[in-house]
Amino acid sequence: MENKSVRQVLLVETIDILNDTAVITTPCVLRAVYVNETLSAHAISIKDNTTVIFKIPASSTGGTQFDFEDSKFNTNLKVSTASGFTGSISLIVSPLE
Secondary structure (H helix, E strand, O other), X not given: OOOOOEOOOOEEEEEOOOOOEEEEOOOEEEEEEEEXXXXXXXXXXXXXXXXXXXXXXXXXXXXXXXXXXXXXXXXXXXXXXXXXOOOEEEEEEXXXX
């Protein structure tokens, strides 16, 4: 099996989350999540397809950064939260070749 390597390209995806949002639809590496605006009382699930890999805590304040040390997502990267979510985040990702 061939190993996929991390591209040198870093993508910054800024999103307002409404239920499930596909951020990257191919394998990738998540480097960090930055909270742009303070989040409502809903945690954010970061998923590889349907499997929750990480959770960003509810009510995280704007300006907070979560580093993920190049966590590999084998299928895709999705984020989701409960309805009524407010706030926005930016995800720093690198697609895999």
